[in-house]
Amino acid sequence: MAIDKYMRERFFPHIWCPGCGHGTILNNMLRAVDELQLNQNEMVMVSGIGCSSRISGYVDFHSLHTLHGRALAFATGIKMSQPNLSVICPMGDGDALAIGGNHFIHACRRNMDITAIVMNNRIYGMTGGQYSPLSGSGITATTAPQKTIDREFDITSLSLASGATFVARTTAYHYREITKYIKEALQHPGFSVVEILSQCPTHFGRRNKLGDAPEMLKLYKQNTTRIGSEAKQNNPELIERGIFRQEIAPEYCAEYAELINRVQQG
Amino acid sequence: MTQRTEFIQGNEVCVNAALYAGLDFFAGYPITPSSEIAETMAKQLPRIGGKFLQMEDEISSICSIIGASLTGHKVMTATSGPGFSLMQETLGFAVMAEIPCVIVDVQRGGPSTGLPTHGSQGDVYQARWGTHGDHAIIALTASNHQDLFSMTVEAFNMAETYRTPVILLMDEITGHTREPVNLPEQGEIPIIGRLRTSVPEGVDYHPYLPREDGRLPMSDFGGKHRYNVTGLYHDMWGFPTTDPNVIHGLIHHLMDKIENHAHEITRYREYYLDDAHTVLISYGCSARTALHVVNSRRRRGEKLGLLELQSLWPFPAELVRAKCAHAHYILVVEMNMGQVVHEVKKAVHEPERVYLANRVDGEFITPTDVRGIMRLIHGRGV
Numbered sequence: 001m002a003i004d005k006y007m008r009e010r011f012f013p014h015i016w017c018p019g020c021g022h023g024t025i026l027n028n029m030l031r032a033v034d035e036l037q038l039n040q041n042e043m044v045m046v047s048g049i050g051c052s053s054r055i056s057g058y059v060d061f062h063s064l065h066t067l068h069g070r071a072l073a074f075a076t077g078i079k080m081s082q083p084n085l086s087v088i089c090p091m092g093d094g095d096a097l098a099i100g101g102n103h104f105i106h107a108c109r110r111n112m113d114i115t116a117i118v119m120n121n122r123i124y125g126m127t128g129g130q131y132s133p134l135s136g137s138g139i140t141a142t143t144a145p146q147k148t149i150d151r152e153f154d155i156t157s158l159s160l161a162s163g164a165t166f167v168a169r170t171t172a173y174h175y176r177e178i179t180k181y182i183k184e185a186l187q188h189p190g191f192s193v194v195e196i197l198s199q200c201p202t203h204f205g206r207r208n209k210l211g212d213a214p215e216m217l218k219l220y221k222q223n224t225t226r227i228g229s230e231a232k233q234n235n236p237e238l239i240e241r242g243i244f245r246q247e248i249a250p251e252y253c254a255e256y257a258e259l260i261n262r263v264q265q266g
Numbered sequence: 267m268t269q270r271t272e273f274i275q276g277n278e279v280c281v282n283a284a285l286y287a288g289l290d291f292f293a294g295y296p297i298t299p300s301s302e303i304a305e306t307m308a309k310q311l312p313r314i315g316g317k318f319l320q321m322e323d324e325i326s327s328i329c330s331i332i333g334a335s336l337t338g339h340k341v342m343t344a345t346s347g348p349g350f351s352l353m354q355e356t357l358g359f360a361v362m363a364e365i366p367c368v369i370v371d372v373q374r375g376g377p378s379t380g381l382p383t384h385g386s387q388g389d390v391y392q393a394r395w396g397t398h399g400d401h402a403i404i405a406l407t408a409s410n411h412q413d414l415f416s417m418t419v420e421a422f423n424m425a426e427t428y429r430t431p432v433i434l435l436m437d438e439i440t441g442h443t444r445e446p447v448n449l450p451e452q453g454e455i456p457i458i459g460r461l462r463t464s465v466p467e468g469v470d471y472h473p474y475l476p477r478e479d480g481r482l483p484m485s486d487f488g489g490k491h492r493y494n495v496t497g498l499y500h501d502m503w504g505f506p507t508t509d510p511n512v513i514h515g516l517i518h519h520l521m522d523k524i525e526n527h528a529h530e531i532t533r534y535r536e537y538y539l540d541d542a543h544t545v546l547i548s549y550g551c552s553a554r555t556a557l558h559v560v561n562s563r564r565r566r567g568e569k570l571g572l573l574e575l576q577s578l579w580p581f582p583a584e585l586v587r588a589k590c591a592h593a594h595y596i597l598v599v600e601m602n603m604g605q606v607v608h609e610v611k612k613a614v615h616e617p618e619r620v621y622l623a624n625r626v627d628g629e630f631i632t633p634t635d636v637r638g639i640m641r642l643i644h645g646r647g648v
Binding site: 008010011040041042044046056057060061062063064065066067070072073074075076077078079080081082084085102103106256259260263264 | 291293312313315317319321322323325326329330331332333334335336337338339341355356359487488489490492493494495496497498503505506
């Protein structure tokens with residue numbers, strides 16, 4: 001496979017636990033980059049803090065490993081200052097939507113051409129298994145020994161309401177969809193959100209008795225369905241996969257370039 | 267030769283000087299008393315093809331300028347106390363990742379929301395120690411618009427020279443005062459550009475391997491060298507490490523590149539220090555008051571002098587010690603509960619001769635305030 005050239009093998013082995021879904025996401029993200037034949041010198045990956053965020057170190061792009069929750073804020077400066085660059089922001093669920101929630105909704109609203117990938121494992125893995133705003137209620141975590149009472153965000157609904165112009169969801173089980181949606185997102189001229197459910201057998205699966213990685217992956221197969229499928233009508237509990245929105249709207253950097261033209265022509 | 271004189275606010279002077287220094291990217295969030303900087307940037311930057319961003323908060327403002335600096339641009343953000351507090355974590359990131367940028371803090375009364383529309387100099391220590399962990403920092407200040415222009419340009423020059431964030435400590439009084447300023451012609455004040463690597467494409471580039479002179483040539487994001495930037499302790503490739511030798515080397519590099527050049531960074535003005543029995547030390551808006559006191563007392567034949575500090579960090583301890591060597595007593599004039607006064611006490615041979623003349627009620631410290639303290643020191647009551 002031609003994705004080797006996009007990886008910094010010098011920095012392997014990676015830090016992810018055996019069975020983690022993040023490696024599958026890295027693999028299929030790079031397949032998307034490869035299929036699009038993108039120029040590595042024009043690729044920038046910006047990440048925050050957490051297990052997911054280490055992904056930026058492993059790819060042979062320009063890479064910026066920033067602060068917890070701030071990936072999109074740094075990415076906004078990169079894209080705005082150099083709009084020809086392709087900017088990808090892989091984030092964890094806590095990273096993107098707890099500490100980074102404000103940056104997330106404003107990045108959606110601005111519609112700058114950045115690809116946000118939320119690697120949603122519903123747990124803070126790196127810090128040892130605390131519950132996140134995506135855990136939902138009834139989950140056992142180190143900070144919820146008596147199970148969570150918090151309700152969870154729905155990332156796709158939040159993205160849609162905040163104005164993201166491309167919104168998709170899939171899981172680490174549906175790896176071909178990862179490549180497909182990231183490919184679509186990278187080509188989309190506006191702010192894209194791809195939510196990917198990713199298993200954390202070490203902290204989420206183990207504490208919630210969901211079994212090992214293969215069993216957690218099977219759950220993604222069982223608990224999800226295509227958007228608008230008959231299965232969803234019969235069972236509203238199923239999580240929908242697919243593209244929720246794909247529409248063209250004024251892109252921020254293009255609008256600013258027009259503003260500059262207008263000002264300079266007096 | 268200076269060609270153009272303008273009668274403008276200090277905040278506008280700061281913008282003019284930043285553009286003079288080559289800034290073409292600014293991000294900020296509205297906050298009194300610094301908002302005119304963002305407003306003027308929003309107007310000016312598109313005219314020169316530069317970029318202005320109003321972000322969702324001060325955190326994202328400083329994050330986005332760091333992103334833009336990495337693509338090769340000269341960048342700045344401006345704020346006041348509460349916003350400066352929010353920026354502290356990312357300021358540390360810029361220190362660790364060695365990203366050139368300028369952060370302007372137009373100081374107002376604190377703590378907390380404090381006194382948004384009144385002047386203060388309460389953020390001197392925050393500029394030094396606001397972010398966590400050991401680090402070195404550069405902070406500059408100015409008392410009048412002409413010096414503010416040159417100190418702003420210097421802030422950009424030092425950010426590039428030392429690959430570091432530089433803090434420009436303004437205050438509400440200099441920020442909102444209107445006074446004449448001569449805008450220099452291009453070339454009158456030297457501008458230092460980014461030092462970029464000469465390593466050709468295909469050859470291993472080490473973004474964090476200092477040259478013999480301690481400087482680290484950069485490569486723009488989007489350029490021919492792809493490398494990693496992180497806020498973690500990192501090796502010469504910018505990749506995270508926990509190797510004790512590498513960590514030891516990096517923290518010493520981060521300290522030494524600034525502390526060992528303190529004499530080059532030091533900026534000051536002096537008035538009548540040669541024979542001064544009483545040395546006033548001041549900076550920023552307070553130095554205007556201190557200078558007034560010194561001038562008026564000199565007219566009466568009293569031997570007062572003023573050391574006006576324009577660089578506060580690294581603290582110019584050697585300079586202070588030398589200039590105060592023959593002083594009978596030293597009076598630090600500042601608008602806080604005592605910040606620079608502690609540094610002066612540490613610097614001089616006889617700290618018991620160092621006194622503080624301050625005002626912290628939101629009003630600008632007056633010559634009468636300073637003279638009152640001097641009467642107390644001389645045992646003449648208030």
